[in-house]
Amino acid sequence: MRNILTIAGKELRSYFTSPMAYVLAVFYLGIIGYIFTAIFLLMPQAETENIRDLIGSMLFLALFIVPILTMGLIAQERASRTMELLMTRPVRDWEVVVGKFLGAMGLFTSVIIMSLIYPAILAAVAKVDWMMILTGYLGLLLAGAAFVALGILASSLTSNQIAAAILAIFMLLFFWLVGTLSYAVSHNLGDVFKHLSVLENYQDFSKGIIDTKNIIYFVSLVFVGLFLAVRAVENRRTI
Amino acid sequence: MIQAEGLTKYYAQHPAIVDVSFQVNDGEIVAFLGPNGAGKTTTMRILTGYMPPTFGTARVAGFDLTEQSLQARRNIGYMPEAVALYPDMRVHQYLNYCGRLQGMGKAELAERMEYVIDRCGLSERASSIIGTLSMGFRQRVGLAQAMLHNPPVLILDEPTVGLDPNQIVEVRNLIKSLAGDHTVLLSTHILPEAQMTCERVIIINKGEIVAEGSPQALTAQLRQAETLLVTVRDDDGTVARQIKNIPKVVEVSSAEQTGSYYIETEVGSDLRADISKFIVDRGWGLLELRPVEMSLEDVFRELTTEEKGVA
Numbered sequence: 001m002r003n004i005l006t007i008a009g010k011e012l013r014s015y016f017t018s019p020m021a022y023v024l025a026v027f028y029l030g031i032i033g034y035i036f037t038a039i040f041l042l043m044p045q046a047e048t049e050n051i052r053d054l055i056g057s058m059l060f061l062a063l064f065i066v067p068i069l070t071m072g073l074i075a076q077e078r079a080s081r082t083m084e085l086l087m088t089r090p091v092r093d094w095e096v097v098v099g100k101f102l103g104a105m106g107l108f109t110s111v112i113i114m115s116l117i118y119p120a121i122l123a124a125v126a127k128v129d130w131m132m133i134l135t136g137y138l139g140l141l142l143a144g145a146a147f148v149a150l151g152i153l154a155s156s157l158t159s160n161q162i163a164a165a166i167l168a169i170f171m172l173l174f175f176w177l178v179g180t181l182s183y184a185v186s187h188n189l190g191d192v193f194k195h196l197s198v199l200e201n202y203q204d205f206s207k208g209i210i211d212t213k214n215i216i217y218f219v220s221l222v223f224v225g226l227f228l229a230v231r232a233v234e235n236r237r238t239i
Numbered sequence: 240m241i242q243a244e245g246l247t248k249y250y251a252q253h254p255a256i257v258d259v260s261f262q263v264n265d266g267e268i269v270a271f272l273g274p275n276g277a278g279k280t281t282t283m284r285i286l287t288g289y290m291p292p293t294f295g296t297a298r299v300a301g302f303d304l305t306e307q308s309l310q311a312r313r314n315i316g317y318m319p320e321a322v323a324l325y326p327d328m329r330v331h332q333y334l335n336y337c338g339r340l341q342g343m344g345k346a347e348l349a350e351r352m353e354y355v356i357d358r359c360g361l362s363e364r365a366s367s368i369i370g371t372l373s374m375g376f377r378q379r380v381g382l383a384q385a386m387l388h389n390p391p392v393l394i395l396d397e398p399t400v401g402l403d404p405n406q407i408v409e410v411r412n413l414i415k416s417l418a419g420d421h422t423v424l425l426s427t428h429i430l431p432e433a434q435m436t437c438e439r440v441i442i443i444n445k446g447e448i449v450a451e452g453s454p455q456a457l458t459a460q461l462r463q464a465e466t467l468l469v470t471v472r473d474d475d476g477t478v479a480r481q482i483k484n485i486p487k488v489v490e491v492s493s494a495e496q497t498g499s500y501y502i503e504t505e506v507g508s509d510l511r512a513d514i515s516k517f518i519v520d521r522g523w524g525l526l527e528l529r530p531v532e533m534s535l536e537d538v539f540r541e542l543t544t545e546e547k548g549v550a
Contacts, residue, residue, distance in 0.1 A: 006339040010328075017327045081323035085384070088287040089340040090313040237290045 003091045007099025011073065012106040020069075025111050028065050032058055036118045048128045051119055052206050055136040058115060059202060062108075062144055063176060067168035069107060070151025071161045073100040074233065078159035087237065094230045097152060101226055104148045112140060132208035139205025142218035143198055147172055149225030156232035172198075175221070240265050241286060241392060241424055245295035248281050255281040256446040259295070263439075265391075266419045270433035271426040272539065273443040279426040280320055282443070283396050286424070287317040300391050313342065316390035320397045320426075322381030326370030330361060330380055333369060334387055341388040351387055358413065359383040374401040382410065386417075393417065395425040399432060411436045430539055442539060466531040467502045469514060472524030474498040485510065485517060501531065 015021040035057050039050050074097075077083040086096060119133045147168075154168035155161075179197025182190030194200045201214045241263040248255045256278035263269045271279050285292045286299060288308045297304040302311035325333060331352065338348040356365050359379040364372060369380060378401055385393055398414065399407045414436055417423055427433055433440045434454045442450040442457075450457055471478055479491045479500055487510060490503040504510050511528060518525045 002342075003340060006336065010336050013332075014325065014327055080326075081319070081321075082325060084284070084289055084319045084323065085317065085337075086340075088289050088312055088315065088317045089337070090309045090342060091340050092309070 003095045004099040004102065007091075007096060008102035008106065011100050011103025015069075015103070015107045021107055024065055024069060024107075025114065028058075028061060028111055029115055029117075031061060032115050032118060036121075040122065048122060048126050049132075051122060051128060051133060052136060054118060055133070055140055056202075056206060058112075059140055059143055059198075060176075062140070062147055063172045064169060066104075066108065066144065066147040067151050067154065067165045067172065070104050070148055070155055070168060071165035072155065073104060073152055074155040074229070075159050075161045075164040076155075078236070079161070087233075093233045094226075097156070097226055097230045097233060101148060101152055101222075104152070105145060108144050108148060109141065112137065112144065129208065132206075135208045135210055136206050138210065139202050139214070142205075142215060143202055146175075146198070146218045146221035146225065149222040149229070150175075153225045153229040153232070156229040156236075240298075240300060240422060241394075242298040243282070243286065243295070244297070246282060246285055246292045246297060247294040248278075248285060248290075249293045254446055256443075259443070259446075259448055261441050261448060261451060263422055263424050265422055267439060268414065268418045268423040268425070268437045269439045269441060270437035271424055271441050271443060272428070272430070272433045273426075274428055277443045278446040279428075279443060280396055281446075283317075283319075283394050283424070283426060287315055287394055288312045313388075314391050316385035316388065316393045318381045318385040318393075318395045318398055321400060322378065322384075324369045324377060324380055326368070328369055329366050330369060330372075330383075331356070331365045333380065334384060337384045338387050343388055348387075351389060355383040355386050358386070360409065375403060375406045378402055378406075378410070382413070391422060393421050393423045393425075395423065397426055397428070399427070399429070407432075465504050465506060465508065467504065467511065467514065468494060468499065468527065468529055468531050469502055469518070469525070470494075470496065470499040470527035471518060472498065472526055474523065478518075478523060481521070482514065482517065485513060498526070 032054065036054055039054060040046050043050070074083070077086060087093075116137070119128060119130075122128055123130070150171045151164075151168040154171060155164040157167065158164050175196065175198045177197075178193050179200045182193040182197075184190075185193070195217070201217045204211045204214055241261075243262070244260050246259040247257050259278070259282055261269075271282065273279050284290050286297050286304065288304050288311055291305055299311045300314035302308075302314065304311050328336070334352050334355070335348065338352065343351065356362055359382050361376070361379055361383060364376055367376075369377065372380065378398065382395070382398060385395065395414070399410050402410060411432065414423060414425065418438075425436070437454075439453055440451070440457060441448055469482075474497065478498075479493065482488060482500065482502060483491045487505045487508045488502055489505060490501075492501050492503075493499070494501055502510075502514065511530070515525055515528050518528075
């Protein structure tokens with residue numbers, strides 16, 4: 001546990017010593033702020049329920065933000081050869097991967113928490129359904145965790161950060177869009193695609209419903225992503 | 240203690256090292272010497288648990304690198320070649336991070352940090368950002384992190400590369416001072432370094448160990464002929480031919496200077512008296528007669544270019 005926290009702390013700190021954390025946070029919160037303004041100031045028929053759309057757009061933006069957050073986690077260590085010293089420490093491979101996962105989650109979570117400013121502003125002038133907002137945020141966090149895990153997987157497969165980011169975006173877009181395939185195929189297969197879809201599994205959260213099925217989906221994505229990343233790290237030792 | 244037994248490592252089809260076996264005893268400093276690409280780094284990466292060998296076993300401090308990798312790694316301080324550090328961290332932050340990953344407690348870590356920062360001459364740079372340090376200081380940080388957890392075994396891959404001459408001397412002295420308390424395996428392609436810092440040298444070439452022993456033993460072992468350098472004043476052109484006829488002389492070849500010749504004689508024969516008398520008798524005017532020592536450098540060149548094994 002100590003090793004995991006040491007690595008997580010180091011990753012989180014290095015986000016903040018580089019411009020990365022600030023650029024991403026400003027960019028992300030800025031765009032969310034713009035969408036917030038667009039919905040509630042420019043749409044005359046907007047209702048407080050539209051906050052759901054705002055959280056939905058935050059999830060969509062995370063498809064592109066998270067890969068940038070995770071692209072360097074392992075790829076960068078490989079490229080700069082710091083991986084060698086890390087892997088010769090008395091630290092298990094999975095501890096490295098999980099530590100990095102928690103580090104990236106730390107940054108993602110703090111940005112998400114900062115974005116609570118928008119619902120708070122809305123709450124100041126109108127009555128909002130906080131339960132729905134919080135379940136929406138829970139969904140956002142769970143989906144974000146799955147994105148981070150897949151991002152780390154992509155980062156573990158190459159030593160090129162840009163390639164890792166692009167690969168991660170493709171993987172995330174796959175899970176985002178796979179649900180739409182359900183319209184093109186038979187009923188049974190379509191169900192499979194729907195179950196695989198991030199969007200489908202997120203829907204309930206945005207409506208204020210917490211369903212274990214959806215939680216299990218995101219948690220499994222996290223496990224699969226991290227498990228494969230550990231295998232990739234182990235494999236790379238032999239090269 | 241470091242034990243390597245039959246280490247073989249294939250990268251795809253290409254063998255980087257083949258059947259490498261050696262032992263480094265407790266408290267010994269051993270140089271792993273070889274030209275670039277000989278397999279030094281590959282061997283060290285196996286010994287530090289970075290990657291497994293294709294065949295063979297390695298044990299460090301009594302722990303098998305494959306079976307008990309974590310315990311073995313706990314007992315190793317490793318400084319990779321051109322040590323890569325995190326450029327955005329400060330020196331003390333980095334060392335703190337390394338110490339925690341080595342499982343050191345807070346008090347112990349604070350104490351050891353102070354010690355290695357002092358020993359490695361980093362006192363003034365302890366709070367510098369690593370990215371702003373010169374190559375020499377980065378090497379020292381690399382050495383400091385290897386020594387930090389006071390490991391019984393230190394594996395140093397080319398520890399003096401990139402240092403200026405003064406720093407090289409400092410680092411060599413530092414490494415020498417580790418003998419006794421630590422078992423040190425250091426790789427180098429610089430011969431004088433091996434000769435100066437180490438008690439024993441293992442020479443590796445093209446993935447195979449070609450010689451092993453103390454620098455003195457290696458030079459003696461490899462010497463297949465005694466060589467004398469002789470210089471005469473009045474060379475009538477027949478000197479070489481006539482000396483060749485002296486019993487036990489194997490070969491005579493001209494040296495750079497006119498009138499100078501290298502005389503190779505059979506091993507164990509000392510012909511200095513005979514040759515000097517021979518020259519004086521013929522009135523050539525003997526100016527110089529001395530044995531030519533074979534340096535470790537010659538041994539190295541002989542072994543690595545002609546692949547002549549003596550091990």
